[in-house]
Amino acid sequence: MSLDKILSISGKPGLYKVVTPTRSGFVAESLLDKKRITVNAHSNVSVLSEIAVYTLTEELPLREVFKKIKTKEEGKPTSISHKDSKDILEEYFFDVLPDYDEDRVYASDIKKIVQWYNLLQQHDLLSALDETKKAASTETSSEEE
Structure with a gap:
């Protein structure tokens, strides 16, 4: 997996990997606890790359x-x-x-x-x-x- 798929989400601890896109954003999985969250397009997201x-x-x-x-x-x-x-x-x-x-x-x-x-x-x-x-x-x- 490249750094293009690994994210930092403002207000959330740790790093996340992109799982799948959705209509209004995407689903991301935490590297800390493997929990999945839905991230909307308005969230402040930084791609590590x-x-x-x-x-x-x-x-x-x-x-x-x-x-x-x-x-x-x-x-x-x-x-x-x-x-x-x-x-x-x-x-x-x-x-x-x-x-x-x-x-x-x-x-x-x-x-x-x-x-x-x-x-x-x-x-x-x-x-x-x-x-x-x-x-x-x-x-x-x-x-x-």
């Missing part, structure tokens, strides 16, 4: 940030919790992404990123980070032919 993190030079896609965390943690859950103090979270994130923009990336953003990474890791969805790269390179090579 569309989120980026500010650095001093560019906006880095969340996928790339997850890859850096995965490399640092060798594919395991993070060594810190999203419930740790602001200083611990910022220090950890600085190790992962030394050039992140400290003025525009808040501790609350880092908490979400750490929590989301751990959820994806727990549900074995980090392989999606590599799959999308393979799919993109396949598309590129087929266009060149």
